[in-house]
Amino acid sequence: MPELPETETIARDLDRSVAGATIRRATVKRPDVLREVSARTLAKRVAGTKVLRSWRRAKLIVIDLVTGDRIVVQPRFTGALLLDDGKLPKDALRYSTVRFDLDDGRALHYADVRRLGTLALMDPTRFTEYTMRFGAEPLDHTFTRQHLSGVLAATAQPLKKVLMDQRKIAGIGNIYANEALWRARLDPSRPASTATTAEAKRLREAIVSVLEEAIAARGTSFRDYRDVKGERGSFAEKLAVYGRAGEPCHRCSRRLIATHAIDGRATTFCAHCQH
């Protein structure tokens, strides 16, 4: 599932390969993935426009156009941005929902098997309004231990729920929330406001390190995630807890516990060394 490291990988790759290209036209095969714009309006507003850059905010891939409009992609579970330069794996485009033909002959596709992911077109005003809802970027220099302490102190919700709350911290989903809490040796169900200064420091360092390492590995392809070339990330082999329920903790060798008690989401942790 594309979280921060996966969307960052996609956005960086696109920035390198598509910035400067001009979109010749857009073709919508599955209009139900569109948000904020109709197929007809999308096609009209992007035709003939140049791509300035591609970047990430929260779990969104944002493609800036020279007109000021932004293509905003939220891949959710199975969404992928695939760049078809004739070398994509066979079948990669089977679930293409929107195709952007570029002036150099390549095509950028938004493909999505389950189509819970979305693609929107936003003008600058709408984009600003939309992204105001997101909390701190964990890899930004403003995400300090003091900032995290403030976020944690403000609520008695479970730590894991706070990490995954996009209004509080942006970009962390189920995989990296589980991993960061294991690294910080913190019980996912602990009320956030009970975290000490030392624990907040540990948690900030855990969040930053796991996200940076996952970006270096080009993300986690636990199931569906693929990069713009249709290739997998390699961080799945480094996961300490996610998907490892019943297996031994890498720190203390005791069996990892699985629960759905927090927000109905799969949580895996070590009851012996996370407190």
Place this chain on the structure above:
DNA sequence: AGGGGAACCCGTACGC
């Protein structure tokens, strides 16, 4: 404000 629940979607897993 925070919590609960439904809706969105379909491949996969499972029961019969």
Place this chain on the structure above:
DNA sequence: TGCGTACGGGTTCCCC
């Protein structure tokens, strides 16, 4: 083998 059904997963929205 086939058919029917339950499930998952992030976000949004609506209601309490």
